[in-house]
Amino acid sequence: MTKSKTRAVDRRGFLKGAAVAAALSVKPPIVGLDAQSAEPRRMVPLPSPGQAASETSPPPPRVGVYTVDRPGSDFMIDVIKSLGFEYVAANPGSSFRGLHESIINYGGNKSPELLTCCHEESSVAMAHGYAKIEGKPMMVMAHGTVGLQHASMAIYNAFADRVPVYIILGNILDVAYRRSVVEWTHSVQDAVAMVRDYTKWDDTPASLSHFGESAVRAYKLAMTPAMGPVVIVADAVMQEEPIPQADRRTLHVPKLTLAAPPAGDAGAIGDAARILVAAENPVIVAGRCARTPNGLKLLVELAETLQAPVQDRPFRFRMNFPTRHPLYGGGSIADADVILGLEVPDFWNATHAQTPVNRVGMEVRPTTKAGAKQITISSTDLLSKSNYQDFGPYAEVDLSIAADAEASLPSLIEACKRLIDSDRRTAFAARGARHAEAAKRTRQQGLEQAAWGWDASPITTARLSAELWNQIKNEDWSLVSDVVFMSFWPTRLWDFDKPYQYIGGQGAYGIGYGAPAAVGAALANRKHGRLSVNIQCDGDLNYAPGVLWTAAHHRIPLLTIMHNNRAYHQERMYVQDMAARAERGIDRANIGTAITDPNIDYATMAKAYGMYSAGPIEHPADLAPAIRKAIEVVKRGEPALVDVLTQPR
């Protein structure tokens, strides 16, 4: 820590002292800057009287810049360290320069270690991906204005995905401390206003004591289901000025005690168990159910207790259930007499069909059979906001339990077990056998389907998935990307059975999340020695490709395989729908959606960022050697990228 060379003063005291010094014409302090000396000289024909006087008078006294012992940001670091952050992601910004300095010097750049990011959207999305592997937040720092504007979409993704991200914003609230037009334009009255609609909690502390309390409260709230991003504004003056002497004896770091997650009401859980055990054909729909590794085990136990299939369509949000389990993916909503939704963000959509986008009008119909009972256990009801519509249509269910599903599963499982008699056990066994047989058939059909276009160029997503699986199947692997744009081939072909093997998607479908989330998740996997695999969409990477440099700079082992279909393909299909509706120009949907002419050379891009790369791979036969070589690089502790020209989906 820097030792004090002079007494610490606050700014008001300092200015007062400077004025007195000027009046008494005392000599300047040893350490100082002459602001005027930095002014450029201007050529003028004749000096004004004032100018003449200034040029002939003795120079004004130099104003002092005092070193400080214990800037306020040091105390902030004490608080931050107490919360157990491993990393802090940031694109550097002047409004949190004090905090930055304290992290690297006072904090020794350990716990948290600073991650250099090239864009604030990358910082937050990295934290998003990290939390989905590690189960706790990464800290992010950003400017309260321009940095937060960059970060905002990623924050919305994290909010909609109910993922904890811990954000500290720099800001200069007191106008007397803003030194230039830059600091004025980088200051804001209410920094968090812009993202308050999609953050769980925020505060703008007015003192260091206030900072300590709010920083710990923010962490606790971020980690209490329903989880979400939180924001604390760390005033720059509070960061940079010394800790007030009067506060040094009283400041303390509040103790963090995480809240036990809210479990379902015992009576309601009992009702749910009775309905489920009596059901002839129940289906479980899992959304963001498995919040921790235990969540996966509990869901397997519930499914096996009831011999009920588990679906996670249409968007696989979490690693809820082993993909080769005989109860995975089966059952039919249309045939079910009971549907149990566990942390499904849009349960209505799981039970209804709507007019597709390519049809005129909007009609809806339930996809359930008449009389089917619907039960939801979800913390979504505990964290809803009004403006951004991340909650879906209102679901008319029979039993709604506002609670964390994972925390409610133990009591639900026990309640079910108590109700199952030998008759039900026999019936369940028969049901389980049916589902197991159906799962086997579905799997075989998937393999036969994967064979179509096997040798095609561009390479099919099925072939890419099969080639990749063949190289990672004996490793301790983790897929740190989504499967939706891959026609779900990884989850159809690979054997997912560990909680860290899949992290789900964006949350709010904000593109640009994929690459940074993969880097963040790979960072969390690094200390476990896992092989992180990112199947990277080309459109997504181009939002903020600088995250490749972050991965290279921080030696984050990550295998990135480009799913390079050279298009914003989802949007191309929508434009095609509109063209077909309008009966014109169905050959023009590529305009505005193609990422060609010129084609982007991702291997060269990765190389420019300091990463090993290969490709573009056009032919399936070239895939295996390219992937093998890239994995060797990743096993040495570095990122690697293989560009693969792929089919659209």
Added chain:
Amino acid sequence: MTKLTVLALTSVAMLFLAAVAEPQPSAAGNAANGKRLFETDGCYQCHGYAAQGGRDGPRLAATAMNAQALIRYVRRPSGAMPAFTEKVLSEQDLTDIHAYLKAFPAAKAAKDIPLLDQLRDK
């Protein structure tokens, strides 16, 4: 008029239209032109360049449908596929596309592809 009556009349009208609009391809399809149309008119977007199918559309390679069935479906699709009218895809265009799809050889069985064979439940 009740909603039910409207529906009934609409159904009758649709049946009549379907009867008179039964596609009659003028000639056998041109597979080369079909390939061009498949790629320029966007069929590949959902069905893949190899017509292998995917998340957004089923496999069409070596389709079991005849040309008439394909035309009927394209004009009045179900599910998420948009309807393509005569104005944007003529019957001859669709006949050519059908010829292209029919020309695909059948895929190998999964058991004959080592990477897929190892994934089979044995």
